[in-house]
């Protein structure tokens with residue numbers, strides 16, 4: 001197995017162009033498990049750890065541009081203010097060791113329906129910056145990035161460079177159900193982001209469909225019927241929860257049944273909306 005070690009982004013793109021079957025490695029918390037269990041035997045590994053810029057984040061054109069190699073620990077430490085939904089999700093990932101090594105870019109690269117970054121990225125309306133040597137940069141909206149179970153819109157010669165997320169303008173929440181409290185892949189998860197300026201609520205459903213996905217009809221309902229100055233109408237919250245559950249398309253598997261997941265999505269949707277709404281009203285009153 002070849003081990004490619006670029007030191008710059010340009011070298012990384014060139015290596016991927018010359019050898020599209022080389023598997024990128026950032027934290028290795030997915031890749032190394034697959035290799036250790038002999039589920040994958042790639043002809044080459046493309047180690048991105050020497051490409052320093054991937055570990056950085058910055059504000060670019062009003063959005064947080066989070067390098068693909070930024071770890072969950074860094075998201076928690078440095079981005080809890082602008083990206084509270086993503087930081088909450090990061091806190092639920094694995095263990096301290098996994099949060100130190102594992103990255104948001106790696107979560108996107110793996111494109112598992114259960115990945116914890118995806119629901120908050122969908123709810124916040126994030127875009128994934130990918131690049132190839134041949135065609136340059138493409139910005140892919142998060143909702144167009146996930147194509148199937150562990151399949152993404154990334155082409156074989158492309159690498160993920162960063163994810164762009166607008167700083168929160170309202171409360172955001174992430175909720176995750178696991179079979180225990182820590183070190184657990186989500187049975188299902190849900191993220192919600194209030195966008196008060198646009199009078200809009202974003203959603204993200206995890207581990208309850210072949211891909212992470214939004215609940216567009218539930219979002220439309222709130223865009224039409226929410227009174228942003230009033231307490232939350234419990235009947236409206238209930239209809240929102242039902243539409244979120246209806247947007248899910250889960251399966252029975254070792255972690256939970258489809259019926260349980262549908263029920264749980266409704267519960268998490270109602271809860272996260274209620275928590276976010278309480279915060280929203282408190283901020284208005286302050």
Ligand SMILES: Cc1cc2nc3c(=O)[nH]c(=O)nc-3n(C[C@H](O)[C@H](O)[C@H](O)COP(=O)(O)OP(=O)(O)OC[C@H]3O[C@@H](n4cnc5c(N)ncnc54)[C@H](O)[C@@H]3O)c2cc1C
Nearest residue numbers: 026027028029030031093094102103106107109115116160
């Ligand atoms: C014990 C344990 C617990 C875990 N718990 C959770 C959890 O609670 N929640 C969760 O979501 N995940 C969990 N994971 C899975 C994993 O930690 C995450 O998916 C993590 O985000 C992967 O990041 P990484 O940097 O380690 O990725 P890597 O393993 O390096 O890569 C993952 C995938 O992304 C690709 N890739 C990496 N970087 C790029 C790039 N720049 N461009 C293109 N492709 C790229 C790789 O080729 C690979 O296919 C867990 C894993 C373990 C081992």
